[in-house]
Amino acid sequence: MAEDAQSQVEGESGKGSRKKLIIIIAIAALLLLGGGGAAAFFLLSGGEDATVEAVEPVRKEALYTKVRTLEGRPMFVVTLQSDDxxxxxxxxxxxxKSRDQEVVDALELHMPLVVARLNTLFSTQKFETLMTIEGKRALRQQAVETVxxxxxxxxxxxxxxxxxFTNLVMQ
Incomplete structure (x- = not known):
């Protein structure tokens, strides 16, 4: 009877140790796979972020300067040429619109010249041409080139x- 009890204990401990060994091996494999996957994710994603940051240019904020006459009037009023x-x-x-404070300062300093040239440009326009979208776009482009x-x-x-043109009225 003692021999039977002894063999039963040895059989159960052999089966238990095999199960424990299999469980330990499975846990170790999961840890290695999980750790390798996490390392790959962090190493690969870190390199991409560095290249994205290096490619993006830094844009300055837009600065807007009102073009006004010496009297402070914020508008141009001109008589247009017409066929009728x-x-x-x-x-x-x-x-x-600019992105540099030096340009804003230069615009303010040379405002009389800017106003005079824009007045000349605006007063040489034809009413019929400015009634179309293309005419307004062309005037805007000419104003950009002048300034x-x-x-x-x-x-x-x-x-x-x-x-x-923040406001444009024709009659």
Whole structure:
């Protein structure tokens, strides 16, 4: 009887140790796979973030300058040429967009010249042309080129990105 009890204990401990060994091996394999996967994720994703940050350019904030006369009037009022013989008027509120404080300062310093050239440009326009979207776009592009020309002469670079008509009324 003692021998039977002894063999039973040895058989159960052999089966138990095998189960424990299998469980330990399975846990070790899971830890190795999980650790390897986590390491790969962190190593690969860290390299991509570094390249994305290096590629993105830094953009300065846009600065807007109201184009106004010496009296402080924020608008242009001009008589337009017309084929129908009637008088037509245009009132325009104009702002210059740039991204450099030096350009803003130069615009303010040379505002009388900017206003005079834009007045000349606006007063030579035809009413019928400005009634179309294409005519307004062309006028805006001409205004950009005029102001950029002035800035090129005064500070050595165009500086102004665009000219915006914040209000444009024609009658």
């Amino acid at each position: 013989g009637q008088r037509h008027y245009m009132q325009a509120y104009v702002e210059a 950029q020309s002035i800035m090129q002469d005064k500070i050595g670079r165009p500086g102004v990105e665009s000219i915006l």
